[in-house]
Amino acid sequence: MSLFSPDPSTQAALSSVDYAQDLLGSDVSGASLQVKTEDSWEDSFRETCPICGDKVSGYHYGLLTCESCKGFFKRTVQNDKRYTCLEKQSCPIDKAQRTRCPSCRFHKCLSVGMRLEAVRADRTRGGRNKLGPLYRRDRQLKQQRRGLDSSPAGISVYGIKLEYSFQPQGGAPPTPSPSPCSYEDSQSTGLGFSSPLESPLPGCLPELCDPYCQEVKSEWLCSSQVRPPLPSPSLLPEMMHCELEEAALRAWVLGHLQRELASRGKHDRLNTLGIMCRVADQTLFALVEWVRGCIFFKQLTVTYPTLNSAII
DNA sequence: CCTCAAGGCCAG
DNA sequence: CTGGCCTTGAGG
Ligand SMILES: [Zn+2]
Ligand SMILES: [Zn+2]
Numbered sequence: 001m002s003l004f005s006p007d008p009s010t011q012a013a014l015s016s017v018d019y020a021q022d023l024l025g026s027d028v029s030g031a032s033l034q035v036k037t038e039d040s041w042e043d044s045f046r047e048t049c050p051i052c053g054d055k056v057s058g059y060h061y062g063l064l065t066c067e068s069c070k071g072f073f074k075r076t077v078q079n080d081k082r083y084t085c086l087e088k089q090s091c092p093i094d095k096a097q098r099t100r101c102p103s104c105r106f107h108k109c110l111s112v113g114m115r116l117e118a119v120r121a122d123r124t125r126g127g128r129n130k131l132g133p134l135y136r137r138d139r140q141l142k143q144q145r146r147g148l149d150s151s152p153a154g155i156s157v158y159g160i161k162l163e164y165s166f167q168p169q170g171g172a173p174p175t176p177s178p179s180p181c182s183y184e185d186s187q188s189t190g191l192g193f194s195s196p197l198e199s200p201l202p203g204c205l206p207e208l209c210d211p212y213c214q215e216v217k218s219e220w221l222c223s224s225q226v227r228p229p230l231p232s233p234s235l236l237p238e239m240m241h242c243e244l245e246e247a248a249l250r251a252w253v254l255g256h257l258q259r260e261l262a263s264r265g266k267h268d269r270l271n272t273l274g275i276m277c278r279v280a281d282q283t284l285f286a287l288v289e290w291v292r293g294c295i296f297f298k299q300l301t302v303t304y305p306t307l308n309s310a311i312i
Numbered sequence: 313c314c315t316c317a318a319g320g321c322c323a324g
Numbered sequence: 325c326t327g328g329c330c331t332t333g334a335g336g
Contacts, residue, residue, distance in 0.1 A: 059316085124318080132316090
């Protein structure tokens with residue numbers, strides 16, 4: 001028995017079908033479910049260089065930059081170039097003026113997060129460095145973000161992506177879609193910080209680092225210094241225990257969905273609305289279970305007004 | 313194998 | 325010095 005089961009015999013269910021049809025702009029009941037793992041390999045970076053705004057050509061020394069800023073950064077670090085700003089250290093850097101003040105340009109390179117350690121002291125060519133996996137993760141994160149809001153004709157819930165394809169009403173579908181529900185390619189490691197690509201690397205070419213690291217490091221420190229006051233130590237474990245994990249919720253909901261789908265025959269397959277209802281169902285249940293298991297909830301005292309103290 | 317960032321090259 | 329294009333080569 002599902003709280004949200006679409007029941008064609010009730011007014012409420014009928015209106016929700018209507019609502020869904022309005023929402024989707026077409027006949028929901030004729031839709032078949034498809035679950036996709038990921039969007040097609042979209043053209044990766046049409047972004048602009050954070051330093052000069054020119055077109056990005058790939059990841060260079062820690063982040064996506066244009067070709068010329070890559071070259072500039074490399075030359076500067078390799079040859080230990082030192083520039084001096086003739087102005088007030090705040091020259092505008094854009095595609096047109098990027099060559100005017102190398103000092104400010106380099107400063108901007110560092111401030112947006114380009115990494116000195118990525119310039120090799122031994123000038124080794126090819127291969128990959130430690131930033132490789134980082135690039136990969138960042139790329140995944142970005143294309144995942146993109147697919148989330150530019151979804152063509154589908155809905156994504158808990159990483160379960162529903163896509164609709166419509167077949168002419170009447171004929172039995174010759175190829176019943178296998179509908180293997182799966183996660184979207186979610187590597188979501190909590191919050192995705194985009195700009196400075198994450199963690200500092202331990203030991204890497206200190207001789208190249210030294211000259212500049214001072215200023216950069218201090219900037220990072222400043223920004224990471226701002227953290228909320230920690231809760232009382234004794235409460236910490238409890239609070240962590242109470243934390244509702246998105247991944248767990250997903251797994252829970254997905255697990256039920258998969259079992260539900262698997263247990264159904266080919267001809268009483270859940271339609272899209274049905275699936276969405278199951279998702280809502282299990283979410284509610286999971287939420288309630290979570291709340292009940294939370295110590296803070298358990299500590300709540302329930303008081304009933306007595307006749308004496310009741311105010312009319 | 314292929315990918316793609318890192319270094320090298322060199323005309324402008 | 326600049327920046328587009330080329331060559332490398334570890335990792336997936
Ligand atoms: Zn640039
Ligand atoms: Zn300047």
